Amino acid sequence: MRYIEPHAHMVSRVTGDYTAMVVAGCRAVCEPAFWAGFDRGSVEGFRDYFSQLTEHEPKRAARFGLPHFTWLCINSKESENVKLADEVLAMIPEFLDRPNVLGIGEIGLNKNSRNEIAVFEKHIDLAARREQMILVHTPHLEDKLKGTRLIVDILKNDRRIVPGRVLIDHVEEHTAGLALDAGFWAGITLYPESKCTPPRAIDMVEVFGAERLWLNCACDWGNSDPLAVPKTALEMRRRGHSEEAIDNLIFGNPLRFLSQTPKFSIG
Amino acid sequence: MMTKTEILDLYFADARSKLIDLAAFLDRIERSSGAGEHDPRVRSFRAALSHLQGGEAEKAKAVLLTLSDPTTEPVAVATTKGASGAWPQYPS
Numbered sequence: 480m481r482y483i484e485p486h487a488h489m490v491s492r493v494t495g496d497y498t499a500m501v502v503a504g505c506r507a508v509c510e511p512a513f514w515a516g517f518d519r520g521s522v523e524g525f526r527d528y529f530s531q532l533t534e535h536e537p538k539r540a541a542r543f544g545l546p547h548f549t550w551l552c553i554n555s556k557e558s559e560n561v562k563l564a565d566e567v568l569a570m571i572p573e574f575l576d577r578p579n580v581l582g583i584g585e586i587g588l589n590k591n592s593r594n595e596i597a598v599f600e601k602h603i604d605l606a607a608r609r610e611q612m613i614l615v616h617t618p619h620l621e622d623k624l625k626g627t628r629l630i631v632d633i634l635k636n637d638r639r640i641v642p643g644r645v646l647i648d649h650v651e652e653h654t655a656g657l658a659l660d661a662g663f664w665a666g667i668t669l670y671p672e673s674k675c676t677p678p679r680a681i682d683m684v685e686v687f688g689a690e691r692l693w694l695n696c697a698c699d700w701g702n703s704d705p706l707a708v709p710k711t712a713l714e715m716r717r718r719g720h721s722e723e724a725i726d727n728l729i730f731g732n733p734l735r736f737l738s739q740t741p742k743f744s745i746g
Numbered sequence: 747m748m749t750k751t752e753i754l755d756l757y758f759a760d761a762r763s764k765l766i767d768l769a770a771f772l773d774r775i776e777r778s779s780g781a782g783e784h785d786p787r788v789r790s791f792r793a794a795l796s797h798l799q800g801g802e803a804e805k806a807k808a809v810l811l812t813l814s815d816p817t818t819e820p821v822a823v824a825t826t827k828g829a830s831g832a833w834p835q836y837p838s
Contacts, residue, residue: 514827556827590824591815620829624814653810673831678757679806685747717756718748 480504482708482729483745485737486585486614486648486666486695488513489536489547490528496698496705497543503709506730507546507745509737510536511585511614514554516700522566525553529570533577546745548737550584550614551575558589558598568601575609581740582606584614585648588626591618600633607639612740615647615663617654620673627654631661644739648695649674655687664691664736669707677711681718684728693733768795786836793836 481504489497489510500508510532519525532549540547551574553567574580583606588595606613615634618626630647634640642662650658650665651674658665667683668674675683680694696707704710708729715725737743748756775782782788790813797808815833 559824589827590821590829592821592824595824596820618829620831621813621815621833622829624811625817628818629820651810652804652807653814682806719752 480709480712480729481506481726482712483733483737484508484696484705484708485693485733486511486668486697487705488697488699489540490531491700492698492705494539497540497545500705501543501545503706505545505709507548507743508540509548509550509581509733511550511616512552512554513585513616513699514556518557518560519563522563522570525567526570529574533574533579537579546579548579548581548743550582551580552583552586552602553598554585555587555589555595555599555616558595559592561594561598564598564601568598568605571605572609575611578742581737581742582612582614584612585616586613587616587630588618589616589622591622591626591629596629596633599630603634603637603640607637612737613640613645615645617647617649619649623649623651624653627657631657631663634663635661643691646693646736649697650683651675652679652683655683655692659687659691664693666693666695668695668697669704669711670697671702671704677707677714680711681715681720684715689724689728689732691732691736692728693736694729784838786834787830787832789838790832790836 484500484505487508487510489508512528512532529551532551537547551571553564558564583602586599586602588599603613615630617623617630627647634645646664646666647658648666649668655665667680669677669680684692694708694711696703696705698705712725712729775788794809794812797805797812802808813832
């Protein structure tokens with residue numbers, strides 16, 4: 480088995496997780512910028528974080544022969560502090576040309592507030608001006624439906640945005656169609672409690688088709704499993720999916736989407 | 747695609763276990779003190795359960811929609827970062 484982990488917050492994980500992922504067949508890991516579990520106090524905190532994502536973490540992953548890529552942004556959970564968000568947005572371009580930066584992400588909404596929307600739109604503008612790919616976080620639980628509708632509308636209304644270069648992540652049964660029908664890629668996140676289980680993820684693959692879907696573990700400092708993708712592949716085998724279909728979903732699809740930026744090369 | 751029998755063979759025991767967990771959760775709520783029945787989480791949870799019976803298609807989607815904020819206007823300001831899993835204004 481081989482797979483690409485397209486969404487994992489490795490700065491929050493222990494080194495043994497890298498070993499387990501590589502042993503399970505992981506060929507590359509992609510790490511979107513996210514919320515640390517607390518609000519950072521200044522733009523310099525983000526500068527350190529972006530340095531960690533573009534300098535230190537790739538070296539840590541390389542010790543296991545694992546290519547490491549990243550996406551940059553300020554998370555929607557910190558968007559109510561618009562002054563800080565503007566300072567971070569102004570700093571991001573300093574990092575965009577670094578070799579492992581794939582684009583802008585994971586941007587999006589959390590509680591669907593006006594300030595979150597304003598900061599989301601500024602990220603989209605930055606991505607459009609710099610011709611960056613976009614990775615979108617959709618809200619949690621009861622806020623996901625409304626947030627996904629808002630996100631899809633905002634993206635569709637910006638004519639500079641090419642839907643095929645945008646992935647809308649954390650979709651579930653009630654939001655996958657919203658993303659896919661608008662031409663975007665969609666990500667299914669495998670979490671032990673919230674988001675999606677392996678059987679439901681495979682249900683969605685069977686219902687919506689695998690053409691523009693990827694699976695990810697989104698492992699972070701919370702209740703999450705860095706091996707959720709290969710475990711879901713085993714579940715697909717139990718259901719009788721072919722090895723070719725499994726490989727296409729967990730390796731071929733992220734490779735196709737991410738290879739739209741020439742920076743994504745895994746040899 | 748698997749047959750109905752194959753799906754039952756693969757998933758029935760797991761689904762049975764989760765069904766009993768749901769029943770035990772409701773028993774736990776009903777045994778406890780306080781005004782939990784008026785909590786929007788309980789109200790929307792019971793409404794969501796109604797989608798499990800009958801021949802309605804897309805039951806998972808129906809449950810998720812029942813547990814979702816159905817409004818379309820952005821909120822003025824985010825006063826919290828977390829989500830409870832049910833729309834706090836779910837009608838009584």
